[in-house]
Amino acid sequence: MKQEDTKQRILDKALELFSTQGYDSVSVGEIAKAVGIKAPSLYNHFPSKQAIFDAIVESTAAQYEADTDKINIHVQNAQKDIPVFTEITENALFEKVQQIFEYSLHNEAISRFRRMMTIEQFRSPELATLYSKRYVERILNYHADIFRTLIASGEICAENPDALAMMYVAPVVTLIGVCDRQPEREHECLDKLQNHVRLFFRMVHGSSSQRGESRE
Amino acid sequence: MKQEDTKQRILDKALELFSTQGYDSVSVGEIAKAVGIKAPSLYNHFPSKQAIFDAIVESTAAQYEADTDKINIHVQNAQKDIPVFTEITENALFEKVQQIFEYSLHNEAISRFRRMMTIEQFRSPELATLYSKRYVERILNYHADIFRTLIASGEICAENPDALAMMYVAPVVTLIGVCDRQPEREHECLDKLQNHVRLFFRMVHGSSSQRGESRE
């Protein structure tokens, strides 16, 4: 029991260190010290430093699914969330995005894992693929699915759900990146996020709320 | 003369190595070997490994301005480029974006520097700020400036030039990130870039080319 506890503590502290300094800059001695043991003891739980890194990648994947489920995002099954987006108001949409935004930034494991992946994404083709899948494709596909349905039902107007998803998602990802680098700018980024969501909402809900009619 | 040549070769090779492995994973021995000298000789040109890194950051900044000028982007003076964007066609806009996109990916120094910055962005607040300035703010402000003018002249229709710039720029940045990680996906990303530019173009040029009229 206590041994599993130590194992988890090693993963936690290692992620904490890897996410700010990167894999190579962190020594097993540092990790051990953070855990409260000596470096050699660490090898009773993991056969190598690389094994710690791999275990972090493994275990965080599981947590992600579980946690996103809790706030009602089913990344792997967008159809489930269609009702949430149907006839959603501008304010409700922003609140939803804000919730994900703040969750992504403030959940320690998720936030640290993302920063670690950002630093280590070029280490191997596998990590590169994992990064793209997790932080680009998955989010894009999820929203493209939602938008495709909303377009079909005539609720929003657009031609290309994939391009629309890109336009909707990329700014959010960009703003998360800014906050990862400069957490003190979170408030400013939330403002920009709101402006983005507003613009997007009005854009897809046709020309009724646009100024298009009155120009020229 | 030859000594300045060696100094530059050190910077080039160091950037090449840093951009794929990261600062800490590269030894001065590796850099020296790539240059064709022994490690101690390297200290005749730079006082420390860190000094090499700093020199790269310094020197690449200058190159960026010079090179972007060559393809007619004046990042620090958007007003100069207003004529380029005025009454631009959809295809011409895409070609322009494609040009910057491919330049950013294929210019070795620019591309490697961006990847190095991506890896090292959390090393210090200074690097974090530099990253945000160079890869977010500067591009956003440039386009917001352009859009502000085009909105004022009535050529495009939108309310918030900053949010519009975010929507336009963030997908491009995201796609460049994908290609940095997975260069084999460049073709696919160019397709997505085109779809993005098309959607954006039609969006800001009012409802005339949208399906908005005929829905429901």
Place this chain on the structure above:
DNA sequence: GTCTATATCCAGATAGAC
């Protein structure tokens, strides 16, 4: 499982010959 002691290796950097 934890520790101390140790093995092995390689890092960044310097001294001084040529």
Place this chain on the structure above:
DNA sequence: GTCTATCTGGATATAGAC
């Protein structure tokens, strides 16, 4: 400016006592 030889420190990992 380049080299060989070397210093010093710290890395990952193992051996073996408790």
